[in-house]
Amino acid sequence: MVQPSVSVKEQIILAAERHFAERGLGGASLRQISAAAGNGNNTAVQYHFGSKEGLVQAIFEYRLRALNERRCALVAERRPDDLRSWVECHVVPVLEQGEREGSHYLSFVAKLQQHGRRDVLERLGPELLAPTRLFRERVGALLADVPEPLRGHRIAHAMAFSVQAGAEREQSRARDEPVLPFAVHLGDLVDGLVGFLRAPVSEVTVSALETTGPLGLALPVHP
Template sequence: MTESLTAIGRSAKQQLVLTAERLYALHGLDGVPLRRISTEAGMANKSAVQYHFGSKQGLIDAILANRLDDLTRRRGLLEARLPPGDLRRVIEAHQLPLLELAEDRDCYYLSFLEQLVREVHPLDKLPATHQASERSYYARVGALITHVPQPLRDLRIHQVSATCLHLCADRHRMRMLGFAVAPYALHVSQMLDALVAQLSAPPSTETLTALQSAPTDRPTLCALP
């Protein structure tokens, strides 16, 4: 059945996804009844979420995938132009598509992702193309910070992605509240400087000592976009 279009040209499913993204970002994954999402999306059917997505989890998965494909595709284009051995450029290619989302006032994806990360969304539930992109990123960065031993290397890469997500979500919230933020070019450049420093700093003696007594298995890391 062909879906009816909303007044602004979005399909009913797309309107539900974008409305839920905003509401979940503002109120949390457990703070929004499905009927409210249907109502604010302008649906006459108050069970529209169940009709289109089957369940709340189906809706959450659709919100995640809605922008994740574009993130992964843009990363692939940026990575295709990477010079060898440039850690800053590798990080930029992976994180810049996320940084850009904070500049879109109508995009609540970053704050939604913060909610999802708190739920420890596993990597194996994400699309295969994104899983491959994430593993490739870990491998590229890891090859450029070999002075950092495992499993500390993977922990740092994961923490850098978490840092970027939370700082970008904070920037979007500040812009929406009308607070002044740093100019975009300065924000991006400073962010990349900080992420490179976080990844490449030599481990301290204290950290290396703690690492020696840590379990040998790599820690389980929750998926990040």
Template sequence: MVDECFEHEPSETLDGKTRLILAGERLFAKGGIHGASMREIAAQAGQGNHAAVQYHFGSREGLVRAIFDYRMEQMEEARGAMLRDAEVAGRLKDARTLLEIVLLPQLDLQDADGNHSYASFLSQYLLQSRSPEFGDFSGSEPPNLTRALRLLRDRVDYLPPYVAQRRLISISLMFLNILVRHHGAEEEIFGETFAEALEDTMEQIVSVMSMPLRL
């Protein structure tokens, strides 16, 4: 598991553009990618200019890309460290290791209220995604994530591309689901701790991603 935690974002220390990104993430997480107006996002971010989203990002799609860019950049350092550790340990072909590099840095992405709004936002995005390209995250291509996804694709090179992409979306939703349900809580929920739910989910994820195609 990733040891380094990202700080919750105190809104008073953030610039207007970043407040718009985080407001968009929270509102998209609650109501879907098309569930909030640009005016609502600007108001949530404390912007008096109702056209602030269009000014900074051009469109709803531009804001979605900015959310990805913002969060992906936060996870890059952790993923880089995990890749280096995996390389030293000779585990760059191990499915569990690669899936941890892709997924686990999201554990530390929390909003100002301590919730995993990015997990909810990403769930909404993936449920609507129709991209056939493996690892497509709205054009964001941070180097460490890109490398981890390339290694994962090589690990399951026996799968057709569309199957590999479908499975990647499925396992991502499985992982995000426990973040949304548990909020990283240590107390038991439905008879299990978050750590227990995470371990069981990761075992399922490895099996789903790696199993041969049986048709």
């Protein structure tokens, strides 16, 4: 039930987040989203956001500001200088979002990952992506022994996995299914991510890399 105090634009954003999370971008129409937002005007979405792509961008802008503020606060508080601390500062706000009542954000991002929609990030302002760029730089510097492009590949997929794990938990909570206590879930996930990032590069992988031409990596969505 949409709260009366929520603006029309916010009602539409929240309804779109849920519909895109459940049905994907192709399975949710602007008409359905408008109706779910409690708006009888079928052109309300187009009036406020222009298109489905504009609405997707608005969802990211709506969520990322708060996520980035939390990330920056954690970095300022903890002053991370090792791999685990940096992973925690970046992942904790994402997983916290999934704990909020009625949240569908992680499931929404997971859907975009499934369909490889990196183009949606290219339209976001650089200030919204700044914390993610800083995270990539700092973690990359701590993984100097992992050669490129494997280093960037690992970082991207570690963060994509954190979204997928958070989305599964978000969906389980929505279905009232049992889940691990949050602190246990967080600690175990960070353990796994750090282990994946730190894993030595095997001779088999090095050999495969040496015999492969220039790579055009399609990295997953994880703002």
